[in-house]
Amino acid sequence: MEDTLAAVRRRLNHVDPYEEWEKETRQDAFRVARKKHAQESVQQKKARSERRAQEDERRAALHEQQLKEVEAQLAAMNLQKQREEEQLRAQWKERDKQLWQRIDAVIKVEEERLRAKQEAERKKREEEERMKREAEEKKRQEEEKKRKEEEERKRQQEKEEEEKRKLLEAEREREERDRADEKERKALGHTTAFEDWKRARETLKSMKNGPMKTVKADKTLKSIWSAGRRAITPKIGQLTNDQNAIMRISHEIVSIVRPTQPHPPPVYIALLSSLAKAILLQAETEVTAEKKSAIPLAQVATNLLMTLEGFADIFWAKLCQRSGGWPVPIVVPSVDTDGVAFTQDTRRKVLGYRDAEETTAEYSNRVSGLMRVYFHILVAPVNQPLDPIVRLPRYWAFFSRMLKEPQLLESPVAPQVLYTALEVGGLLAREVWGQQWVRLLALLYEGVTVGYHGSEGRLIGGQSPEGIAARVRVQLEIERIMNAS
Template sequence: MRFSVPRSLSPSPVRRQQRRSKSTFGLLTDSEESDISESDEPDSDAFCYASESEVPQPPITPRAKIKTTAEQRHIEDTVTAIRLRTRHHDPYEEWEKQTRKDSFRVARKQQTARQLQIHDELDQARIQESRRRAALHARQMAEVEAQLNSLKLKQQKEEDTLRKGWQERDKLLWQRIDSVIQLEEDKVRARLEAERKVREQEERKRQEEEMQKRQAEEKQRKEEEDKRKAVEDAERRRIEEEKEKEEAEKRRIQEEERLNTEADQRKAAGLTIAVEDWRNARRILMTLKKETMRPIKSSKGSKSAWGEQRRKITPKIGQLTNDPKSIRDITDFIHDQVIMPPHRHHPMLYTGLLSSLAKTILLQAETEVTAEKKAAIPLAQVAFALLDRLEMFPDIFFAKLVERCGGWPLPCAVPPTDENGQPWADDAARIKAMGYRRSVQQDVAREPIVEYMGRVAGVMRLYFHILKIPPQTRPMHPMFQLPRCWMWLARILADHALLESVVGAQLIYTALDVLGSHALEVWGHQWVKMLELVYQGVTVGFAEGRFIGGTTAVGMSARTRVQMEVERIMAAAR
């Protein structure tokens, strides 16, 4: 059931709405109802029509008939509730008022900021206008100065034209005078020249006769001298060749006698000489190429399987970082999934994969370690772990190391014969065995010495870092034990040809940089004696006029690095 509440009569549909401070939800307050009931006259401030005819008729409001007392009481309760509601304090209106105040405050703040911005923009505009005027003034001044300069140049050009005219006039006058004088002088000079030519011709004939006579005598004397010198040079060369052959044969016999004398002692101690180590590594390398890689590459199935596994190694080695987890994960991946999977590879394929693994590690050392020394540390840890866990890998890795660096890992000079005792096929084969790459220039047989030295130093830095790592469970292969560092330095100090090489000096610096301080802790005073020999070779010289690294600019630079490294090791030990 719906109920209506009586409303006051509105004098007009367009009456101005009076703003109330409080919401009444569309109902009149008690005071308004009492005012309406007491007087039918509008207030003095109310709106009035001009005439009675303009007043509209009030709408007829139907009155609800109250039938029972319950309905009457319900209506009264409703009205009472509405009145109580109208007297209730409305937080929303308070919030609305506060919102208006805040909006006004924000608007005033924004207006102030805008005015400041406008003032700044006007200041900037005035500054730009002043700058523009200054630039315009400078440009106008430059134009005026340019105009003045052009007028000055024009005046100077006119003066130069007049001056040149006077100079030409004087020049023509003096030319006529000089021509007359020159004519007379030419006549006298022609007569004197004719007489001189006659005398010179007679003198020339006399000198030519004497010259021919002297040349004939000189030619005869020179022929006799050349014959005598040729005979003397041939005799001297023959004597020197014989002497060199005798000395070489004597040194060879002494070396063989010394090696034969020490052979039993070396055999008992388990030691070898550098040439024997090189031949053994070269023999393993040639066996690997002929009996493993050649059959694998000749068979399509074996080549496909080998290539598939090899392609898994290269990206892993390239992703290596100096992080223990990365080193462990890559090592386990190569060992468990590539080289030693649950389904074992054929022995030939296994050997081929070991060769590819060694080549990948060494190539990574040539590129990464050459650019950044610290890259050798994680690479050496992976190589050390694989050398310890994979069978046959130490021999193959060292053979590939000798292939990439020649005789420097031992160290020794590459002998004039191959491992089978046969002479090299050509110079290119021996250069390749020394570790050199082909040069990009067609007229050069091998790469420059600086590039070769950088590559070999990067690979040898990896090798020295492997020697530095202590074994965990069992002894490593003899070629990868720490005593090889002492043997390597002792051998290179005993060979003067290797010491004078720039590569030898650079590798000595690399060895001391990696193992110098560690070796001092291991061998103590004995290692100090070894460092004294090295320091003497770079400062005083190991022979008269002979120094470590030679006399070239590159060798002197490497020798300086060796000297500084020895001084650093000894300074840290104090």
């Protein structure tokens, strides 16, 4: 035992490097392990703390969310409760309203029933009164209509009788004047207004019943006439205010009407009629719109009147046909040249109206266009004598005859035609007739300002708007002529 113990003691006090190294290694490992353990413990503790904090935050957030959800549910429940309460209150109000509406409807129905009954009774009374009034008014209107018809019939009869009386009086006065001036007139070779009108009427009748009838009945003659007529119309439409063009067109028309190989006499007369008609139709359309277009038209007509034999008679007849008695001038008689009395329609046609619908204003403008061409023909310079019906002395005869015919002066057409005549030839007439023309203008001026034939207030053109306007133009034109140097 003692040896063993001594060995142990020796052993215990012996320092073995390996053992020391192993011991130190174990201690180092232990220390490292303890340090690592301590660090891991700290980390684990820290991680647990963080997880706990995160969990707390999550729980707090969840709690807050759940709290909000609960509050939202409570708010929704409160809102739903309020809505239900409002809905209930609205339903109660609606029920109360419907109840009162039914009550009011019942009351209204009763009131409407009573009102309808009263209204029906009122309408019945009014209808009875209206029917009674209508019956009385109808009776009164029928009586008034009968009375007016009777008055109108009497007035129309009196008017016709007055017109007939005036016409007969004018014819009687004209005949007396014609008889009084017959010797002097025959000595001078002058014609009366009636003779001039008769010339136009008889020429027109003889032309229609003679050459025109013959041409229209013969196909060969009609084809020649139609070809010539178609050639004439465009020539008249091509007129311009150019002397070369006027002379050229005049020669071309003469060549058509009077070719180298003469036409048969009926065709020649028919072509003259078509030529006159073309000139007058052009005057009605173009001259009415533009006054200056009358000048070349009148120059061509003058050239043809100097060249074509018999054209003056036919032109005069067609002019009077389209403008009545104004070219003469004359009050168209109540009977034709053959003694046959005119009807209302035939006399209107003889007066120159185109149709039953043509108004006085339209008629006046158309006649003015025709007469403008005629007056330009009268004042046109010529190098050979023309038929007296288209010579300058007719210009003076026109005014003297107009101022002698009160029935013509009453028409609203009169001042329009007089103005046209003055505008075309007033200055030339002053140069030709001098003081006599001035005296005639004085009478005319008195007629448009004071009254004609010594009757104050009885003005030329009457009181129609057309007559008043034309009368003012006549007055201004006379003043222009008298003031011209």
